[in-house]
Amino acid sequence: MMTLKTNEPTPNTPTVPVLIVGAGLAGLACAKTLQRHGVPFLIVEADGAVGGRVQSDVHHGFTLDRGFQAFNTAYEEARHFLDFKALNLQAFYAGAVIRHNGAFHQVGDPFRDLRQLFTGLFSSIGTLKDKLLTLKLSLYAKGLDESAIFQMPEQPTLSFLQDYGFSETYIQQFFKPFYGGVFLENTLKTSVRKFLYTFKCFAHGSVTLPQAGMHAIPQQLSQSFGSHELWLNRSVVELSPFDIQAPAPRTVTLSDGSEILANFVIFATPLAETFHLLGESLDVPQNATVNLYFSFEGRLPKGLVGDALYLNGEGTGIIQHLCFISEVASDYAPRGKHLLSVTLNNVTLKETAFETASQRDAQVRHELHAWFGDSVKNWVKEAEYVIPHALSESTLLYGENAPHIQASIHRLQAKWNILLASDALDSGSINGALRAGRLTALQLLEHLSPHTKESHA
Numbered sequence: 001m002m003t004l005k006t007n008e009p010t011p012n013t014p015t016v017p018v019l020i021v022g023a024g025l026a027g028l029a030c031a032k033t034l035q036r037h038g039v040p041f042l043i044v045e046a047d048g049a050v051g052g053r054v055q056s057d058v059h060h061g062f063t064l065d066r067g068f069q070a071f072n073t074a075y076e077e078a079r080h081f082l083d084f085k086a087l088n089l090q091a092f093y094a095g096a097v098i099r100h101n102g103a104f105h106q107v108g109d110p111f112r113d114l115r116q117l118f119t120g121l122f123s124s125i126g127t128l129k130d131k132l133l134t135l136k137l138s139l140y141a142k143g144l145d146e147s148a149i150f151q152m153p154e155q156p157t158l159s160f161l162q163d164y165g166f167s168e169t170y171i172q173q174f175f176k177p178f179y180g181g182v183f184l185e186n187t188l189k190t191s192v193r194k195f196l197y198t199f200k201c202f203a204h205g206s207v208t209l210p211q212a213g214m215h216a217i218p219q220q221l222s223q224s225f226g227s228h229e230l231w232l233n234r235s236v237v238e239l240s241p242f243d244i245q246a247p248a249p250r251t252v253t254l255s256d257g258s259e260i261l262a263n264f265v266i267f268a269t270p271l272a273e274t275f276h277l278l279g280e281s282l283d284v285p286q287n288a289t290v291n292l293y294f295s296f297e298g299r300l301p302k303g304l305v306g307d308a309l310y311l312n313g314e315g316t317g318i319i320q321h322l323c324f325i326s327e328v329a330s331d332y333a334p335r336g337k338h339l340l341s342v343t344l345n346n347v348t349l350k351e352t353a354f355e356t357a358s359q360r361d362a363q364v365r366h367e368l369h370a371w372f373g374d375s376v377k378n379w380v381k382e383a384e385y386v387i388p389h390a391l392s393e394s395t396l397l398y399g400e401n402a403p404h405i406q407a408s409i410h411r412l413q414a415k416w417n418i419l420l421a422s423d424a425l426d427s428g429s430i431n432g433a434l435r436a437g438r439l440t441a442l443q444l445l446e447h448l449s450p451h452t453k454e455s456h457a
């Protein structure tokens with residue numbers, strides 16, 4: 001937590017017109033928008049790389065995303081910022097494979113590929129009614145306006161699906177494993193608004209990975225920034241308070257002890273961290289995740305759809321979903337090797353579940369063996385990522401804490417005279433972070449010049 005400081009900079013303190021704290025997607029989109037409008041800025045990032053929650057590591061020649069995530073081509077906001085072609089996006093199989101009753105069941109998505117209509121209709125997952133309801137819901141979600149989705153009455157996803165008429169079996173076998181993986185909680189208590197937003201994206205777009213790993217997204221966003229515009233490995237630790245009687249540039253103290261004067265400060269840090277940094281608090285539950293990577297040589301286990309997402313529809317076990325990620329994007333593994341990404345359900349984070357990581361890993365291997373047989377014995381664990389604060393349960397646009405978040409943000413911004421940019425102001429997603437960054441930059445531009453032309457839509 002920071003201490004209060006007065007506006008008394010030392011002589012020669014550098015001054016920047018706009019300081020952006022954090023180089024996650026929101027901070028980068030904010031900076032990119034300012035750059036396009038010719039407004040000078042400086043981003044200060046605590047980490048050694050850009051990207052925030054969208055990062056990848058290279059380990060033994062494998063590309064390991066820090067937590068499984070994917071890029072949906074229906075993310076409209078991303079078109080403002082990203083060259084999709086240069087990202088060389090590699091699509092997952094349109095549909096999924098569900099593990100249920102000790103066997104794999106392929107479920108196609110007819111909206112992506114008509115040939116999949118029959119795979120979907122004849123799979124043993126769900127009744128015919130469930131399948132027709134899925135088609136109906138896809139058509140409904142596809143036609144919904146995004147702003148209408150985020151104004152819908154609040155309801156947990158689970159009760160929405162039950163009210164819609166889906167069978168409990170289908171919810172258990174398909175919606176819980178799939179959306180549990182999207183929400184990072186598998187009771188489906190997450191808001192129906194988030195559900196319909198992502199459902200709409202899945203109905204319109206393809207689920208993809210950049211060939212070079214998810215980190216290619218922030219890298220592409222930041223490639224036009226000079227070293228005077230982006231400082232890594234330095235965090236903001238202190239901000240001088242705002243004095244409405246004597247508005248002056250703010251003194252910002254960095255972790256290396258240096259100071260900067262900033263005319264405007266934008267916090268593009270996760271919301272709870274921003275509050276904490278300013279000596280305030282915001283209590284909003286966060287969903288966690290655990291992601292393990294395994295490598296192996298030779299052939300894939302027989303009869304698999306290599307580029308599919310595999311969902312655990314057994315209703316037991318700690319694996320949420322997995323994919324042979326190098327079958328989707330071949331550069332994730334060196335030639336001749338395969339990379340498997342396994343996402344665990346959040347039971348694994350509870351202390352009571354496993355006393356040690358090796359007990360947890362033994363359980364994962366046990367489940368993998370039941371799915372894929374003896375070949376699993378030769379699979380090598382490459383890495384694990386435990387991410388306690390992956391996604392906020394609520395944002396400004398959805399969830400039971402939305403009104404609390406809104407009131408807290410208003411109070412914070414008024415007291416500190418700062419702007420915020422974060423996925424928590426939007427849909428808690430890649431698309432949401434990019435949009436939040438752009439809209440915050442536009443807000444500032446309007447303040448600087450009330451006649452800014454760019455649309456806020």
Ligand SMILES: Cc1cc2nc3c(=O)[nH]c(=O)nc-3n(C[C@H](O)[C@H](O)[C@H](O)COP(=O)(O)OP(=O)(O)OC[C@H]3O[C@@H](n4cnc5c(N)ncnc54)[C@H](O)[C@@H]3O)c2cc1C
Binds near residue numbers: 021022023044066423
């Ligand atoms: C495991 C996982 C899976 C996900 N799956 C998906 C998915 O499939 N699809 C999807 O759309 N979204 C997904 N998301 C969500 C998406 O990644 C986030 O919504 C988005 O990246 C958030 O961006 P942000 O810029 O708002 O915040 P962040 O990425 O958290 O960026 C904040 C930045 O601020 C920096 N910072 C913090 N404090 C300071 C300080 N004091 N000084 C300087 N810098 C500081 C941090 O280091 C960080 O770089 C997933 C997220 C996770 C973690």
